[in-house]
Amino acid sequence: MSDSTYTPAPIDTANVVLTDQLTGLNEQLAENIHELWAKERIAQGWRFGPQRDDTKKEHPCLVPYHRLPELEKEFDRQTAVGTLKIILKLGHRIEPLDGIFTIEDTQALAAWDKHLTECSTDACSNGPRSWTFDMDDQPEIDWLDKNLPQLERVRAALQAFQTTVYPAWQKEDALALSKQKWHHRTAAIAIWPGIAGIVFAIGQLTVRSDEMRLLGVLETLSVMVAALAVIGGIFFHLHHGWLAHRQCAERLRILKFTALSWPELWSDFPAWKTKLEEEIKALGTLSTKSAHHWAQEKETLHPVLPDAVTCAVSLPDLQAISIFYRIKRLGFQRHYFVHQSNKAHSRSWIVDIKLGLWIFGLSVIIVLFHGLHSMFAPHGAHGAHATHPDNEFNAEILAIALAAVLPVIGFGFRAWLAAFEAPRSRNLFRAKALAIDDYIARGNAGASSVNQTLNHIAYSEHFFNNEHREWCRLQMEAEWFV
DSSP: OOGGGOOOOOOOOTTOOOOHHHHHHHHHHHHHHHHHHHHHHHHTTOEEOSSOBTTTTEETTOSOGGGSOHHHHHHHHHHHHHHHHHHHHTTOOOOOOSSOOOHHHHHHHHHHHHHHHHHHHHHHTTOTTTTTTTTOOHHHHHHHHHHOTTOHHHHHHHHHIIIIIHHHHHHHHHHHHHHHHHHHHHHHHHHHHHHHHHHHHHHGGGSOHHHHHHHHHHHHHHHHHHHHHHHHHHHTTHHHHHHHHHHHHHHHHHHHHHGGGOTHHHHOHHHHHHHHHHHHHHHHTOOHHHHHHHHHSOOOSSOOOOOOOOSOOOHHHHHHHHHHIIIIIIIHHHHHHHHHHHHHHHHTHHHHTTHHHHHHHHHHHHHHHHHHHHHHSOTTSSSTTSSSHHHHHHHHHHHHHHHHHHHHHHHHHHHHHHTTTHHHHHHHHHHHHHHHHHHHHHHHHTTTOHHHHHHHHHHHHHHHHHHHHHHHHHHHTSTTOO
16 A cells, blocks of 8 residues: 555544643643653754754754743643543543552652741741741742752742732731830720829828829829820720721731632632732732721631542642742741730739739738727827828828739729730730641641642631630720720
8 A cells, every 4th residue: 555545543532521621631741742852852952043954963942841832832732632532432430540650750859848847937936927927838839949949839839929919918917016016005005004093193191282283183183194195095906996907907918828728829820810819909908997806706627629520630749839838838827826925924924923912911901900009009009190190191192002902003003904905815825826836747648649738728727716706806806905
């Protein structure tokens, strides 16, 4: 038979439809087809040239796949599609396998883990990133560019976070810290001058008339300062503003890491990025009223789990994201909870030593001694007609005044604690730190499974979401929340 009579008869695959999973695999195959072609050409002595020249062995397509013209990419895609369809037509099945890595992948992931661990250790030791380590990803992006450019999906996700989430978080976090500082100052100015005003008022009972005028002036000034602080705090909404901005900042943090569980990250990156930007925009319009409403919503027992990923997933990228989440989110958040628990503990010394009870007990003892003195002192040894009227009168009145002043001072300490709920915050943060240990262990167990990893992230962020809602309610129950 003559070659001129040959008629190609490929297997008909017109009725074969690729699943979403295989459609995602198609792009990876197309890229690999290009890489194999380019490797063979280079081995034959070809090199890049602006125009194809068979004599000089120059070809314009000897560039990385992402730099190819779309027409050339489409040629590789059609070849890949044909390969996948013929495999299915012949009765074979294509399924992704979990946990398959090359030696190079394993070494790359070990380097990534080491880098993040070192950065986390520095941040947890009050390094320059002690406050922003989990939100600022620019150092990690730079490191990936230099050391692991093959982790393209991880880098793309971090770059999206850096350009969208991080600036919004920075703004809200700065406003929250500024208003929180002013809230602390206002609470201190309202509480302690107010207590001082009461002390000056009681003190006027124990001094001579010429000294009463000075105490009266101090009393008036103290009360005016306290009143101005209260009015200013209400007028400028210091506590409201602080809590609303803090909630917005924390919800942006939760959004960032929740986005890692969205399946669009693997199947449709542009859609994933658009969804992220829309969520950020929605949080940007958060009002004080809506922040309070969110905090008072009932907690849900189970999170909304992401849909199963049906496209091909780069396992090294998946493992890199799992490492990223374990260190930059879970590990660093655990450190934060421990730090906040210790900080709240140092502020709770008033409760720990039961200062209020000691002050009350001392007041009772003073009153008891005054009563015994009144009962057993010789007739005329006290009162306005005593032998030494000034000394005796002042001693009795001083005892009564001291018995009245001490509980007032104790109330001042209690009001200061109630303004920030330090004892309850200490216990809350301590419990949350212990809970994270379990999430870290579960994350390590399922890091090589795509859907298990995404579900783990969703469960963890659901925990943080409820934790922050609980903390917001705690702050709203503080006595200085008006």
